[in-house]
Amino acid sequence: MKTLWDLFIAFFRASNFSFGGGPAAIPLVQAEVVNKYKWLTNEEFSDILAISNSLPAPIATKLAGVIGYRVKGLLGATVAVIGVFLPTTLIVVFLGGIIINYADSPALQAMLKGVRPVVAVLLAQTAISMGIKALKDKPAWCLAIIALIIMLFFPSVHPAFLVVISMLLGYFLFKK
């Protein structure tokens, strides 16, 4: 029961304080499940992120589903997913009409402007903590740099494609 409540709170916090859509929630989910509740190691989180990224649909609910299931089975998955979407769903349905009037308000725009640099810093911090674990030798650095170049200069290449190719390459490069 305690674990279910923790799952709900963890994903409630991670999702409902993330501005900027799914990717903005990634560092917050990491802070909850790796740093605070220690349900996963950084490597496990990174692996789950990898398979989640190679499938469609919103990233936050995918992470909630998989991690919730890992921690506490189907019930855990349900509770975590509800924590992600229920609060904003209720707000959208009950207050949607009111929010439209405020969506362009200078105060809200000012707050969003203040929060965006923090979102960028949090994502950079997640990238660094993953990089420390992932980039242990030269072949790994090469893979990362090649992927970076492809993503920056050929944005039409789908990330799922890179994920699948890198797994195949990993199989041949790193298998002992």
Add this chain to the structure above:
Amino acid sequence: MLTDLWNLFIAFLRASNLGFGGGPAIIPLIQAEAVERYQWMTNTEFTDAIAVANALPGPIATKIASYIGYKVASWPGVIVAIAATILPTIIILIILGNLLVKYSKSEGLKAMLTGVRPIITALLVVVAYEMAVEAFQINEFIDFFTVVIAIGAAAGLYFWKAHPVLLIVLSMVAGYLIF
């Protein structure tokens, strides 16, 4: 009523499960379904829905699903639209996740994961870069405070191990006061 629910289910199933690249990639697909195909709303109403969704935290796709689902078929509509958006991939992922745990000792899988981790790092670097471009649009002097906020947040993370949620709340207050 049942036809509406079925249409909602199909519309959000298609939009969400063909939308690779997270929430923002899904927006044009939902628009194609809700405005052009099923004509549940005009383009202007759809733009309003996006505005509401963007003003709130959390994943964008489930917020739009709630908005349109409620408009078309009240609460059953909300449930059907959200279920269609998130359930299929979660089920696939749980199955994949189980396989991952089951074979976690296998050398082949370990090698594949070693290969994929640098790519996930690169993906996050790109997302962080895109967010930074959006965050640091410097047009006038006051915009330099975005950099100050970023440095403050980085310092908070490294020196005080501040919880990210705290940083987010503080930065919104700072944004309100400064901009």
